[in-house]
Amino acid sequence: MAPVTKDSINRRKVKGVEAMKNTKREVNRGAWTAEEDQKLAEVIETHGAKRWKTIASKAGLNRCGKSCRLRWLNYLRPNIKRGNISEQEEDLIVRLHKLLGNRWSLIAGRLPGRTDNEIKNYWNSHLSKRMNQKEKQNGANLTRQMISTDHQKDRVQTKEDSSSEEGATSTSTSTTSAASKGGDQNSDINIDVDDFFDFSNEGLLNLEWVSKFLGQDDGRWFN
């Protein structure tokens, strides 16, 4: 809703500086200044993106290593895409989330130039709401389906009652068994994703492997 412009970011930075001046804590907190960004980038360029505590001290930044790491990974790192998540990316996020849950770093690993933080934010602000709406729709459809199925079962039961009592019992059992499997799709996929995912040899943004598990019949999530 509120587009984040350069101006707004700079204003935040100024506010952040003010907040830092007022804080009694030892390390800087809040928004990063352009100067801090530059220092951090320079140190990482010469020393590499590791040993964040060392980087923080070498850069002369009064910030903790964690903060430096986060800033680098989510903002300063080269080849970062910002905003404008495409339909393809969105589709992939939804599919991966269905498969992996809130494992944002894994999901981000399949989206070049996207950070886990960005995906997490995008999910929380955009997709989760749409998913809820979709689930409600599906829930309503499912209820209608179940009512319809119950009526059919009743008809079958009545028919079988009149012929064979034993046969009716077996039919009922199998129906219940099938229904119990239909609840949570994720529970059907009994795989260890940590062992399973090896991204090294796969092309990025390739939906085939996701579709293998989730099924192409799903089609697009949001129409």
Add this chain to the structure above:
DNA sequence: AAGGTAGGCAACCGCCACACG
């Protein structure tokens, strides 16, 4: 015009896993 509200994003917090001495 002013205040309230919701959306969006950056950054922080707390926990956990791993490496190393």
Add this chain to the structure above:
DNA sequence: TCGTGTGGCGGTTGCCTACCT
């Protein structure tokens, strides 16, 4: 084997802006 330091991750918060009343 244990303790400590560090990095990584997901959840949450805080702030700013645009929109609504």
